[in-house]
Amino acid sequence: MEPGGASQRSGRSAETCWRGHIVRQLKHRDRSQNAMFQDLIRFYTQLLEKTSLTKGRLSRCPSTYGGASLSSLLQQNSELKKTTGELAYQVVELQQQIGSKECVLQEQRARLQEEESRLTDAFDERQALQGRVEQVKVENRRQKTEYDALLERQSRVESRLREEKVQEEHKLEDMMYLKKQAAAHMNICNKRRSRARQATLQKELQTAAKSKVTVDSSSSAPSSRSTSPKADPQDESSRRAPACLFRSVSATSQRNRASFFPSLHLFERKRRSYSVSLEEDQLFPVGVCLSARVPARALQVLEAHEEGINAVRFSFGSDLLATGGTDRVIKVWEVRAGSLTHRTTLDGSTEGITCVEFDPTGRRILASSYDRSALLWQLDASVPKVTLTGHSRKVTAARFTCIPHQVVTGSQDRTVRLWDLHRAACVQQVEAGSYCTDLVCSESSIISGHYDSKIRVWDQRAVSCVQELPAQGRVTSLDLSSDRRQLLSCCRDDCLQLMDLRRWSNERVCFRAEGFKCGSDSTKAVISPDCSYLAAGSADGAVYIWNISTGSLETRLPDKHRASISAVSWSLTGEYVISVDKSRRAVLWSDI
Structure with a gap:
């Protein structure tokens, strides 16, 4: 009813x-x-x-009554x-x-x-x-049914999440175990190859020692080298080095510039380690830039990767270039006559690459990855020689320190770690207090940029924070000048700041430009090798270059990128600038 x-x-x-x-x-x-x-x-x-x-009685018989009766009647x-x-x-x-x-x-x-x-x-x-009460009751019953269904679904999802976390932990443990086994196997193989090469070299040295060499005092140096093909390569390099390293620079300027490059090894030395073979068995000259060229046009535009490119770096000799992207590979390119030629591809990372760097010898490449590890490759090997694992979140920066066989990494897990490549193990770990975005290393310090708008300076010997410098925004990149005296920081407030490391007074010069916008939290900016210019890529796909002495914009290089530029690199010879973007494009710039 x-x-x-x-x-x-x-x-x-x-x-x-x-x-x-x-x-x-x-x-x-x-x-x-x-x-x-x-x-x-x-x-x-x-x-x-x-x-x-x-009245009737009176009218019928008026005579029967007397006067007194009539008066009484009238009174009544x-x-x-x-x-x-x-x-x-x-x-x-x-x-x-x-x-x-x-x-x-x-x-x-x-x-x-x-x-x-x-x-x-x-x-x-x-x-x-x-x-209305009946309608509200019906609606409440419907919502109660939906709420019960959501609670049941939430419980199922939470149970699935717990199961996935347990499976993830098991898979991570399995992966770590497999990586340890692979690293141990790789170390054994490298040790065997090293021993074989050492035995071969000893045999060659014994053969060379038994051979007779006739030295003519009037003969030139080339003739003496031709008569002894097994001469010591260090003697030969000592005779050739001054001419090819410093061109026509005076001895005094050579000594001064050597003090500006304390971390650059002019020659590789042969070293052996216990578990990880890190070989330095060839001479590698380092070029000196006296005057950098301001790029004016694009020499080459190419699709360098299958996905976006996150990092790019020239080698110290400026003849090689490495790019790393979200396609999980590093590609090495040869720079010849203003063009890039693909040389090799380095695999081994399970996720995207965030940072790449050559060692001073040009024979090894260090990279950080989204897979919470840092990897080290020999240039001629496609698989990583060393894998450094231990961070709990993605590794955003990995750099060689000035101490041989030592690297430093920064991660989103708010830690900075120091690694020994001999043992492939972490030797120091510090809590940075904020997500680390980039790192640079000087002679005795490690400088890190962070998401909390601070730049922290760490003592490399004790790995302790000695100073905090405030920035105007989230720090996206850091770069040291070639003389290790100036520090460049790029921040999300669309500003580049240059400070003198000899004066810790927070005096800094800001560089801005109309149209320049920092495109991401990992946008990289660089200082030219002659410390005269700054270069950075913008979200509008243009490369902006500032003049340090005047503080004004020197040039703007547009129209070659179709997405936000993620990184730029300047060759140490000062001749080339390379820029890469999120749409897998790389552009080589020069003034030629």
Whole structure:
């Protein structure tokens, strides 16, 4: 049965009850008032009857009465008239009272009608509210059903999440175990190859020592080298090095520039380790830039990777270039006559590459990865030689320190770690307090940029923070000048800041330009090798170059990138600038 019908029936029954009550009140009032006037009416009727009888008697037999009787009758008649008048007056008063009572009754009836209308409106409103209550109850039941379903779904999802976490931990443990086994196997193989090469070299040295060499004092150096093909390569390099390393620079300038490059090894030395073979068995000259060229045009535009490119770096000899992208590989390119030629591809990372760097010899490449590790490759090997694992989140920066066979890494897990490549193990770990975005290394310090808009300086010997420098925004990259005296920072406030490391007074020069915008939290900016210019890529796909001495924008290189530029690198010879973007494009720039 419908709720509305029940409400109507209840309203009708209430209305019938009110009407019956009013009728009963009226009947009661009629009975009570009629009883009040009943005696008066009966007495009045009796008087009228007596009066009529007396008049009849007098008219029928007037002689039978005496004078006294007539006078008494007249007196009685007058008294009756007087009584009748009083009774009539009382009747009039009672009629007036009845009229006033009827007015009151009419007012009460009007008020009763008003109350009945208000009661009807109240009943209608009550029915509407009851309908709304029913709707709310239905909606509450529906929402309760959905809530119960969501709770059940949440419990299932949480259980699945716990299972996935357990599986992830198991897989991570399995992966770490497999990596350890692979690293141990690789170390054994490298040790065997090293011993074989050492034995071969010893045999060659013994053969060379047994051979007879005739030295003519009048002969030139080339002829003596031709007569002894097994001469010591270090002697040969000592004769050739000054000419190829420093061109026509004076000895004094050579000594000064050598002090500016304390971390650059002019020649590789042969070293052996216990578990990791890190070989340095060839001479590698380092070029010196006296004056960097401001690029003016694009020499080559190529699609370097299958996905976006995150990092790029020239080697110290400027003849090689490495790019790393989200496609999980590092590609090595040869730079010849203003063009890039693909040389090799380095695999081994399970996720995207965030940072790449050559060692000073140009024979090894260090990279950081989203897979929470840092990897080290030999240039001629496609698989990593060393894998450094231990960070709990992605590694954003990995750099060679000035100490041989030691690297430093920074990660999103808010730690900075120092690694020994001999043992492939972490030797120091510090809590940085914020997500580390980039690192650079000087002679005795490690400088890190962070997401909390601070630059922290660490003592490399104790790995402790010695100073915090505030930045104007989240730091996206750091770069040291070639003389290790100036530090460049790029921040998300679209500003490049250059500070002198010899003055820790927070005095810095800001470089801005109209249209320049830092495109991401990992945008990399660089200082030119002659410390005269700054270069950075913008979100609009253009390369901006500032003049340090004037503080103004030197040039803007547009129209070659179709996405935000993620990194730039300047060759140490000062001849080339390379820029890469998120749309897998690399552009080689020069003034040629």
